[in-house]
Amino acid sequence: MYTCSEKKEIGTESNKRIGIVGIPPLAIIQRLEAAGDTIFDLDEPIVKKDIELASSYLPRVFCAILRTVVVNAISLKPDVIYIDVGPGKCDCALHTATILTDILPETTVIPTRNHDRTDFGTPLCTARMPLLDKLSAITKSVQSARPHLELPACIPTAGFWGVPPRDFSLLSLFPETTHVFGWTRCMENKTPDHQQLEELYNPDIPTIFFAQSFCAKTALARHLAKKHPHGLYVDCDVTAGNSAKAKIQAFLELSMPQKPEISNRKSEFCFFSSDLPTF
Numbered sequence: 001m002y003t004c005s006e007k008k009e010i011g012t013e014s015n016k017r018i019g020i021v022g023i024p025p026l027a028i029i030q031r032l033e034a035a036g037d038t039i040f041d042l043d044e045p046i047v048k049k050d051i052e053l054a055s056s057y058l059p060r061v062f063c064a065i066l067r068t069v070v071v072n073a074i075s076l077k078p079d080v081i082y083i084d085v086g087p088g089k090c091d092c093a094l095h096t097a098t099i100l101t102d103i104l105p106e107t108t109v110i111p112t113r114n115h116d117r118t119d120f121g122t123p124l125c126t127a128r129m130p131l132l133d134k135l136s137a138i139t140k141s142v143q144s145a146r147p148h149l150e151l152p153a154c155i156p157t158a159g160f161w162g163v164p165p166r167d168f169s170l171l172s173l174f175p176e177t178t179h180v181f182g183w184t185r186c187m188e189n190k191t192p193d194h195q196q197l198e199e200l201y202n203p204d205i206p207t208i209f210f211a212q213s214f215c216a217k218t219a220l221a222r223h224l225a226k227k228h229p230h231g232l233y234v235d236c237d238v239t240a241g242n243s244a245k246a247k248i249q250a251f252l253e254l255s256m257p258q259k260p261e262i263s264n265r266k267s268e269f270c271f272f273s274s275d276l277p278t279f
């Protein structure tokens, strides 16, 4: 079940153009799939326009994901936007929902609060795959209510903790044997409001704790990076600059000497194994 303050009930005609921000409750995704609607993930850079376009509506010093949402929304003008304004997303999205409602009078903006608790599992997070492809597949998977395909878990040599970055190019720096943690793991599990899962990490593998600049998750990312025996905190704004990329590259290269004990690493470590789904 979900809580959804649907201010204006949408019609039943099919093939609407739907924008989503964050992860709509599963019941909504099921309805959109059944109607054959076209879904645009507004969190991702879809339209090739300058992010400065958002500055008329949002401060420049603001999360680049939500600035991207505004650029996409004013360019694509979807029929309906479902925007998660609850703990599965953030207060910045709550305020962005108000702004979108005001600046897009022809679009029905529907705030949702996703409290879904059904664990779908996280096979992509632990599979062997280029990290960029893996995060693309995870972000795409939120548009479907279908169960995930089973994939074998690889032995991890690195960890990526955090949200999908606005600039995916930094993901190409990671090895294919990178396991994914943080809110991205919550995404694949279809439980965006799952604090324990979000705080999970594997202390046996060097891990980058990533957050978007100006996001409240910077606090958690930095805190967990300090607790982790081999963690590095990185935040990026609109694009991942050379210095952030160099930091990540150096950290990963220095962290992964070909030591025999790497092969003895546990495939996954779970701090909260009694409460979390098994992976």
Ligand code: SF4
Binding pocket: 063, 064, 065, 066, 089, 090, 091, 092, 093, 163, 212, 214, 215, 216, 217
């Ligand atoms: S990165 Fe942080 S501030 Fe930006 S949309 Fe995600 S949760 Fe909100």
